[in-house]
Amino acid sequence: MIVNDxxxxxxxxxxxxxxxxxxxxxxxxxxxxxxxxxxxxxSCVLICPVDAMKKVDGKGKGAKAGE
Amino acid sequence: MADNYDVVVVGxxxxxxxxxxxxxxxxxxxxxxxxxxxxxxxxxxxxxxxLNWFKRLGIKPNKQWAVNDIFGAALWTPKGKKIEVxxxxxxxxxxERRLFEKELARDAAKAGAKIIVxxxxxxxxxxxxxxxATTEEYGEIVKYNSKMIIAADGIESRVARMxxxxxxxxxxxxxxxxxxxxxxxxxxxxxxxxxxxxxxxAPRGYLWCFPKGKHEAxxxxxxxxxxxxxxxxxxxxxxxxxxxxKNGSKIIVNAGAIPVGGFLDNxxxxxxxxxxxxxxxxxxxxxGGMGIVMEAGAIAAEVAAGALKRGDVSEKALSPxxxxxxxxxxxxxxxxxxRRLMLEEMTDDDFENIAANLNSEEVMKLxxxxxxxxxxxxxxxxxxxxxxxxxxxHL
Numbered sequence: 369m370i371v372n373d374x375x376x377x378x379x380x381x382x383x384x385x386x387x388x389x390x391x392x393x394x395x396x397x398x399x400x401x402x403x404x405x406x407x408x409x410x411s412c413v414l415i416c417p418v419d420a421m422k423k424v425d426g427k428g429k430g431a432k433a434g435e
Numbered sequence: 436m437a438d439n440y441d442v443v444v445v446g447x448x449x450x451x452x453x454x455x456x457x458x459x460x461x462x463x464x465x466x467x468x469x470x471x472x473x474x475x476x477x478x479x480x481x482x483x484x485x486l487n488w489f490k491r492l493g494i495k496p497n498k499q500w501a502v503n504d505i506f507g508a509a510l511w512t513p514k515g516k517k518i519e520v521x522x523x524x525x526x527x528x529x530x531e532r533r534l535f536e537k538e539l540a541r542d543a544a545k546a547g548a549k550i551i552v553x554x555x556x557x558x559x560x561x562x563x564x565x566x567x568a569t570t571e572e573y574g575e576i577v578k579y580n581s582k583m584i585i586a587a588d589g590i591e592s593r594v595a596r597m598x599x600x601x602x603x604x605x606x607x608x609x610x611x612x613x614x615x616x617x618x619x620x621x622x623x624x625x626x627x628x629x630x631x632x633x634x635x636x637a638p639r640g641y642l643w644c645f646p647k648g649k650h651e652a653x654x655x656x657x658x659x660x661x662x663x664x665x666x667x668x669x670x671x672x673x674x675x676x677x678x679x680x681k682n683g684s685k686i687i688v689n690a691g692a693i694p695v696g697g698f699l700d701n702x703x704x705x706x707x708x709x710x711x712x713x714x715x716x717x718x719x720x721x722x723g724g725m726g727i728v729m730e731a732g733a734i735a736a737e738v739a740a741g742a743l744k745r746g747d748v749s750e751k752a753l754s755p756x757x758x759x760x761x762x763x764x765x766x767x768x769x770x771x772x773x774r775r776l777m778l779e780e781m782t783d784d785d786f787e788n789i790a791a792n793l794n795s796e797e798v799m800k801l802x803x804x805x806x807x808x809x810x811x812x813x814x815x816x817x818x819x820x821x822x823x824x825x826x827x828x829h830l
Binding site: 378379380381382383384385386387388390393394395396411414415416417418419 | 470471472477479553555589590591592593596603604605606609611612613660661662665666667668688689690691692694
């Protein structure tokens with residue numbers, strides 16, 4: 369599962385742009401990940417300028433990032 | 436009940452604001468929706484704008500936002516050799532971009548465009564020959580009907596994708612960027628932008644220092660999207676190791692992804708145009724896009740205004756935007772994409788050898804893809820055949 373760390377995140381939206389499945393949304397100061405769509409390709413992890421995206425163990429279907 | 440406009444522009448950055456202004460000037464009713472609560476922030480940009488762009492776009496530098504005059508660039512090799520370029524082409528201003536964008540917004544509003552902030556578009560769909568944009572304003576769902584949408588919603592563009600156009604960018608075509616605006620610093624050339632190259636400093640990219648005054652600068656990095664360490668870590672390491680910077684203060688933190696390749700061949704669909712970062716309209720070498728996207732916005736606005744007048748906003752009617760933009764800018768940028776690939780292949784030794792064998796004028800010609808450089812490269816790099824091969828391949 370890909371998760372976003374809101375304490376590191378600078379809300380730049382880079383992860384949204386590289387997501388092949390349009391599974392990420394940048395709200396004003398919040399990243400939302402649609403785990404139903406996410407294929408865990410880690411593109412967002414690689415592009416993140418501040419290491420705020422991380423791949424962790426477990427399936428989080430339906431779970432919201434930062435919660 | 437939904438409000439009606441000719442055009443809904445999604446995104447209130449330089450691309451969206453310039454497009455809105457140009458549309459309004461041509462009598463088109465236009466609504467510009469910005470999802471954040473303030474125009475101009477956050478500034479995901481090094482804030483440099485070349486003199487050429489002021490001329491091309493007919494913008495007069497205003498001292499309120501054109502805060503520092505730049506007379507050229509200093510290119511630094513990994514070992515610290517400096518190549519200084521002082522030419523009109525490398526001159527310009529470092530902006531206080533949030534103020535610049537506010538002026539753009541004021542101009543657009545004065546021209547008759549309507550701008551609304553804190554209004555994210557959460558859905559868009561074609562309906563009755565037009566497009567319905569669904570927004571969320573203070574938790575309330577509000578819908579706007581228009582004949583067409585212009586997506587200027589940045590690297591995180593979702594609106595074009597909502598309308599069926601794939602604007603996703605591959606990791607090889609995007610840089611990971613991070614920047615501090617620093618104050619209380621001392622550095623060598625407050626009237627030059629400084630670019631630092633090398634695989635330790637900025638793998639597959641460069642680190643920049645764009646002065647905003649004698650003791651203030653944007654210090655940032657753009658590195659390949661397939662990196663091992665975060666962009667932030669490279670800036671932190673550089674600042675910590677640089678005597679003039681390490682005691683300074685970081686007064687703004689910015690991050691961003693920079694689309695440095697992967698131009699969209701087709702930037703239109705029925706009822707839709709895409710401009711700016713959303714269309715990956717960025718210079719592949721230096722990663723700057725402000726001027727490029729404002730120019731694209733003006734082109735898109737002209738095509739859209741014509742199409743609206745004729746009552747046809749089909750893909751075919753909007754497609755002249757593709758040709759006009761590529762003719763004016765896109766084809767040149769595609770050429771520069773080749774030199775970006777050259778830059779990406781450079782080892783640290785290559786940078787030193789280039790600095791040792793070419794003068795500043797020749798380095799600029801190399802970056803511009805000047806074909807006269809082929810013979811020079813062939814002559815001067817006989818001792819470095821591998822480097823010569825890389826250079827000739829991408830010239």
